[in-house]
Amino acid sequence: MLIFRFQCPECGFGDREVGHLTDEGEIHCIVCLEEQGRRIRLRCWEEPEQARLRLAAEAA
Numbered sequence: 001m002l003i004f005r006f007q008c009p010e011c012g013f014g015d016r017e018v019g020h021l022t023d024e025g026e027i028h029c030i031v032c033l034e035e036q037g038r039r040i041r042l043r044c045w046e047e048p049e050q051a052r053l054r055l056a057a058e059a060a
């Protein structure tokens with residue numbers, strides 16, 4: 001299972017608000033887009049636990 005976290009560097013909108021990525025192909029902040037007309041690229045990363053497990057699997 002792959003868990004993505006994301007947050008907008010401009011307004012702070014992120015996965016805590018929606019719980020998941022709404023559109024995997026267009027990773028921009030919908031708040032900044034709708035309210036300001038700006039296309040702010042969301043900062044995305046995997047859950048630390050998932051990344052650590054993957055690193056352990058690759059090292060084995």
Ligand SMILES: [Zn+2]
Nearest residue numbers: 008011029032
């Ligand atoms: Zn934003």
